[in-house]
Amino acid sequence: MKLAIIPGDGIGKEVTAEALKVLTRVGEVFGRTFEFEHLPWGADYFLETGVTMPPSGYAMLRDDFDAIFIGALGDPRVPDNRHAREILLGTRFELDLYVNYRPVKLLDERLCPLKNRAPKDVNFVVFRENTEGLYVSVGGRFKAGTEDEVAIQEELNTWKGVNRIVRYAFDFAACRGLTKVCMADKSNAMQQGHALWQRVFKDVAAQYPTIQPTHYYIDALAMYMVLDPAQFEVIVTNNLFGDIVTDLGATFQGGLGMAASGNIHPGKTSMFEPVHGSAPKFAGKNIANPIGAISSAALMLETIGLTREAAAIDAAVLKAVRDNQVTSDIGGKLGTREAGDSIANSIREP
Ligand code: NAD
Numbered sequence: 001m002k003l004a005i006i007p008g009d010g011i012g013k014e015v016t017a018e019a020l021k022v023l024t025r026v027g028e029v030f031g032r033t034f035e036f037e038h039l040p041w042g043a044d045y046f047l048e049t050g051v052t053m054p055p056s057g058y059a060m061l062r063d064d065f066d067a068i069f070i071g072a073l074g075d076p077r078v079p080d081n082r083h084a085r086e087i088l089l090g091t092r093f094e095l096d097l098y099v100n101y102r103p104v105k106l107l108d109e110r111l112c113p114l115k116n117r118a119p120k121d122v123n124f125v126v127f128r129e130n131t132e133g134l135y136v137s138v139g140g141r142f143k144a145g146t147e148d149e150v151a152i153q154e155e156l157n158t159w160k161g162v163n164r165i166v167r168y169a170f171d172f173a174a175c176r177g178l179t180k181v182c183m184a185d186k187s188n189a190m191q192q193g194h195a196l197w198q199r200v201f202k203d204v205a206a207q208y209p210t211i212q213p214t215h216y217y218i219d220a221l222a223m224y225m226v227l228d229p230a231q232f233e234v235i236v237t238n239n240l241f242g243d244i245v246t247d248l249g250a251t252f253q254g255g256l257g258m259a260a261s262g263n264i265h266p267g268k269t270s271m272f273e274p275v276h277g278s279a280p281k282f283a284g285k286n287i288a289n290p291i292g293a294i295s296s297a298a299l300m301l302e303t304i305g306l307t308r309e310a311a312a313i314d315a316a317v318l319k320a321v322r323d324n325q326v327t328s329d330i331g332g333k334l335g336t337r338e339a340g341d342s343i344a345n346s347i348r349e350p
């Protein structure tokens with residue numbers, strides 16, 4: 001397996017090192033070779049060279065690798081975040097990674113900030129549309145920097161884009177024997193673009209008679225996630241709303257350090273990353289929680305068909321959480337590296 005590794009910025013570098021440590025251990029235990037190719041793209045590289053990523057970068061990621069692993073991008077020295085847009089969002093767009101798969105799974109009751117919620121109550125997935133919406137940079141600024149400034153940022157919704165993510169959510173539910181899919185939009189206020197979401201959701205739901213479709217406006221969804229997360233199995237929503245509710249979902253799991261994600265185009269080279277960012281104030285201190293990154297590596301293996309290997313990582317993460325061999329954000333005493341060691345050392349063949 002040939003893997004492109006983009007550690008990126010800040011704690012991205014630290015948590016990526018732990019994910020690779022665990023993957024290397026999985027390779028030893030299961031007799032597999034993971035070949036890592038480190039790509040230096042990130043804020044340091046941009047500030048040194050003026051290049052975010054080379055023009056051939058997207059084609060190389062798509063054609064030369066089985067999967068891509070990325071730490072996080074974002075650095076106060078690049079205030080317009082240009083490198084993150086080109087490397088992270090650019091790869092999502094150029095490789096057409098339309099499924100942003102973000103599981104929300106509580107591993108241990110003590111990690112959940114919600115009252116009286118156990119792992120059985122917090123176990124759902126969010127499918128975030130990943131190639132359209134408000135992220136497409138369509139718009140512009142007129143008279144920028146003056147009191148007459150006009151700033152326009154358009155939201156793109158296409159039938160093709162909405163249909164494929166909604167269908168993916170229903171297919172996922174059907175394949176896993178789940179019975180509920182909830183779509184969240186803001187069609188009460190955004191009557192053009194989100195009317196399309198309404199239409200597509202109704203049409204696709206009609207083709208899955210065993211699955212109960214529900215709809216919430218996004219503001220109500222945020223409330224119900226907190227009040228009654230157990231009602232959710234699969235949530236599907238647009239790019240921006242998915243970004244926001246998955247940070248909320250991360251807090252149910254113990255915080256941003258715990259949450260994993262995949263940017264997927266079924267059957268093609270896909271990209272995996274923790275949900276969190278580069279957390280500049282934590283960078284270089286060996287305190288960041290590596291579990292979001294390590295669990296993202298498990299999602300990567302699962303997606304490329306190494307399900308036993310992925311299960312071994314999930315089991316090792318669960319053991320570390322139960323034994324409290326974890327970082328301080330979730331109540332442990334270990335540093336990033338030591339928490340990574342603990343997980344790597346308990347990788348076993350199932
Ligand atoms: P952030 O996720 O970096 O950090 C927010 C807070 O969450 C941190 O201060 C910390 O308290 C906690 N946190 C995050 N990751 C953690 C970890 N592994 N362990 C323990 N605690 C953790 O979000 P932010 O502060 O809004 O953004 C910082 C930078 O990261 C910005 O430049 C932003 O654009 C970027 N960002 C990048 C990605 C990505 O590359 N995928 C995702 C989100 C944010």
Ligand code: IPM
Nearest residue numbers: 073074084088089243275277
């Ligand atoms: C995420 C991040 C990115 C996003 C940022 C860094 C552009 O917050 O992956 O959740 O908004 O998609």
Ligand code: MN
Nearest residue numbers: 243244247275
């Ligand atoms: Mn985000």
